[in-house]
Amino acid sequence: MITNWCxxxxxxxxRLLLPQTGGMRVPGIIYANEKIHQLLQGDESTKQxxxxxxxxxxxxxxxxxxxVHWGYGFPIGGVAAFDLEEGIVSxxxxxxxxxxxxxxxxxxxxxxxxxxxxxxxxxxxYQQIPSGVGSTGAVKLSGKDQKKVLEDxxxxxxxxxxxxxxDLETTEDGGAMEGADPEQVSARALERxxxxxxxxxxxxxxxxxxxxxxxxxxxAARVFGLTKGQINIMIHSGSRGLGYQICDDYxxxxxxxxxxxxxxxxxxxxxxxxxxSPRGRNYLAAMACGANYAWANRQVLMHxxxxxxxxxxxxxxxxxxxxxxxDVCHNIAKIETFxxxxxxxxxxxxxxxxxxxxPAGHDDVPTQYRSVGQPVLIPGDMGSGSFVLVGxxxxxxxxxxxxxxxxGRLMSRTQATKVSQGRxxxxxxxxxxxxVMAASKGTLREEMPEAYKNVNDVVQVMHEAGIATKVxxxxxxxxxxx
Amino acid sequence: xxxxxxxxxxxxxxKEIKKRLAERCTTKHLMKKYKLLDHTADVRVEVxxxxxxxxxxxxxxxxxxxxxxxxxxxxxxxxxxxxxxIAGNDLEDTLINFLREALYLFNGQGWQVRCCEPLEIxxxxxxxxxxxxxxxxxxxxxxxEIKAVTYHGLNIKKSKNGWQAKVVFDx
Numbered sequence: 001m002i003t004n005w006c007x008x009x010x011x012x013x014x015r016l017l018l019p020q021t022g023g024m025r026v027p028g029i030i031y032a033n034e035k036i037h038q039l040l041q042g043d044e045s046t047k048q049x050x051x052x053x054x055x056x057x058x059x060x061x062x063x064x065x066x067x068v069h070w071g072y073g074f075p076i077g078g079v080a081a082f083d084l085e086e087g088i089v090s091x092x093x094x095x096x097x098x099x100x101x102x103x104x105x106x107x108x109x110x111x112x113x114x115x116x117x118x119x120x121x122x123x124x125x126y127q128q129i130p131s132g133v134g135s136t137g138a139v140k141l142s143g144k145d146q147k148k149v150l151e152d153x154x155x156x157x158x159x160x161x162x163x164x165x166x167d168l169e170t171t172e173d174g175g176a177m178e179g180a181d182p183e184q185v186s187a188r189a190l191e192r193x194x195x196x197x198x199x200x201x202x203x204x205x206x207x208x209x210x211x212x213x214x215x216x217x218x219x220a221a222r223v224f225g226l227t228k229g230q231i232n233i234m235i236h237s238g239s240r241g242l243g244y245q246i247c248d249d250y251x252x253x254x255x256x257x258x259x260x261x262x263x264x265x266x267x268x269x270x271x272x273x274x275x276x277s278p279r280g281r282n283y284l285a286a287m288a289c290g291a292n293y294a295w296a297n298r299q300v301l302m303h304x305x306x307x308x309x310x311x312x313x314x315x316x317x318x319x320x321x322x323x324x325x326x327d328v329c330h331n332i333a334k335i336e337t338f339x340x341x342x343x344x345x346x347x348x349x350x351x352x353x354x355x356x357x358x359p360a361g362h363d364d365v366p367t368q369y370r371s372v373g374q375p376v377l378i379p380g381d382m383g384s385g386s387f388v389l390v391g392x393x394x395x396x397x398x399x400x401x402x403x404x405x406x407x408g409r410l411m412s413r414t415q416a417t418k419v420s421q422g423r424x425x426x427x428x429x430x431x432x433x434x435x436v437m438a439a440s441k442g443t444l445r446e447e448m449p450e451a452y453k454n455v456n457d458v459v460q461v462m463h464e465a466g467i468a469t470k471v472x473x474x475x476x477x478x479x480x481x482x
Numbered sequence: 483x484x485x486x487x488x489x490x491x492x493x494x495x496x497k498e499i500k501k502r503l504a505e506r507c508t509t510k511h512l513m514k515k516y517k518l519l520d521h522t523a524d525v526r527v528e529v530x531x532x533x534x535x536x537x538x539x540x541x542x543x544x545x546x547x548x549x550x551x552x553x554x555x556x557x558x559x560x561x562x563x564x565x566x567x568i569a570g571n572d573l574e575d576t577l578i579n580f581l582r583e584a585l586y587l588f589n590g591q592g593w594q595v596r597c598c599e600p601l602e603i604x605x606x607x608x609x610x611x612x613x614x615x616x617x618x619x620x621x622x623x624x625x626x627e628i629k630a631v632t633y634h635g636l637n638i639k640k641s642k643n644g645w646q647a648k649v650v651f652d653x
Contacts (some may be wrong), residue, residue, distance in 0.1 A: 072632050133627040268633035413524050413526050
C-alpha cells in the first residue's frame, strides 16, 4: 500500500508535518503524539491528507485530528478550509452521514438514584427508541412537514412538541443551519427521510447512560452543569438515509461534471465543485437540509429518552431535571470567519469526523457558556466512555476552530469481526460493568473496544496541544446500539 | 443518473422473461462469481464475468448477497420486473451508478433485486432488466446494511478470461 507515512516530520510533541510535494497546494499537519504516529503506519489516511491538499483554494494546511483514520476520499478526522472565491466544496469532505453528531443530556440523578433499576431502564430505552438497520420512527412526516424539518431543523421539532426552546440555545447553530433549500434535495432523499425521524440508526450510532467519573476543569464543569457522580445520557446519531442520499446524489453529479470543472482529482471520491458555482451552492443548500434533519432527529430522540426516563424511573420532569448540555455536529461544511495572516476571512471549513471547538468569547458559543468556551463532545468506544472538552483560542489559530470527534477506528469492521470470533463482546463488557443491548451481534463485534484507538490518548493530544482541553470524563454504564 | 420505469409486457413475453430470469437466479450460481477481499475498507468485493454484461449482473448479485441472507432452497416467485437505464463517464463510473440504482431500489423502495439481466451495454451506459420483489425481512434476514457504493479503489480490468471489477461498499 502506498502511504506518505515515511515523509512525516515531527513539528513538536503533538504535531506532525506532511511536507508539500507534487501537486499539493499546501502542506499537511496531523495532530499526533508518538504513540498515535506509530498507529498511522500502514493506514491510508496520511495519503488522504496529502490528496486533500491538492484541492483548489485550500487555505494554510490540510489538517488531521489525532483520531484520523482511513475514510472515503477525505480521511475521517480531517479538517480543511477553502477560500470562498477560489475554493471548492466536496460532499466527500463532509461525509455520507451529514451532521452526524453528539448530544449530551445531563440529569439531576446520581448512580444511587438508579441503583438496581439500570437493567430495566436500559431495556425500556432499547425497546422504545427505534434503532438498527431499517428501523422506522414514531414520527411520520407529511411532505409539508418534511419541508419544514429540512428548513428549521430542531426548531421544527421544538415547535412540534419535542423539547423546549432552551434546548435550541445549547445546540450548535441553534439546531437550524441557514441557507437550507429543500428544492435542492432529490425526491429519493426525501423519500428515504420520511420514515426515519426519531431513529438512532445502526453501526457506530448509540445511546448511552453514562456517569461523570472525573472532573478535570472545575470551572468549566460548573458552567456546563456537570458534577462528579451525575448520570448523563449521550446520543450519537445523524441524518440517516436522507443525508446519505444527499451526499450520494451530489457526489454522482460532481463526478459526472468533473471534466468540465477541470479540477484534477487524485481520487474520484474527492469530487467537488467550486463554492462560487451553482452546483456548489446547491450542494451547500441541500447539505444544510441534511444537517437540519439530523438536528431534528436528535431533538426527537432526546424527547423520547426523556419520556422513557420519566416513566421507567417514576419521576416528574422536575425530579429528573433532564437538560441539554450541548449538541454538536462532526460531519459538516460551514462558512466561518478566521484570521488569515492578519485579515478576517470567511472560509468554507470542512469537518469530516471533527468537532467544532470555539473558544471563550466567541459569538457562536451559547451565552451561558461564553465565559469558558464551547463544549466539545468526544464519545469513545463502548468500553472507555466519553470526554467533554472545551474549545480553546489555539483552535482558532491552528485548526479552524476544530478538534477530534472520537477515538477513531483502528481496525476495519471486517478485521474486528474476524478478531472477535468465538468471543462474546456483550459478556466481556458486562464483566467491566457495562450493559450493552444491540439489535445485531455483528454490530457489537464491529464496534468492540479493541477496534478503536484509545480515546484517552486521542484526547490527551488535543489537551496538550491546547486545542480543546479536558473538562470531564464520563464512564459508560449502559449502551444501546443498532 | 438513470431512470426507472416498470415495463408493461404482453403475457407470453412476460412469462418467457420470467422463466429465463428464474433459471439464472439461483443463489449458488451467483455466489461463485465474487469474493470478499481483505482490505482496510469496510467491504471490498472482487467480481468476475466472462462479458461486461455478466460482470455487471454479478456485481449486483454480489451486493445483494453481502446484504441479505438468502435462504438456500428458496425459489424466487418474483413477479415484478423493472428496466433501468444508466449512464456514466466511463465503464467504471457506469458500474458505480448502476449499483447505486440497485441499492436505491433496496434502501429507498424496499425492493429486493433477485436477478439482473443486462440487455445492452456500452463503455458509458447500460440498459438492464431487474427482477425482484418487495423485501421480506422475515424470510431473508439482513446480514449487513450497505449504505453506499463508493469510488474508492475502484477498477475494472479485462483479461483473457474475461472481466474483473473491484468495488468498495460503505457499510
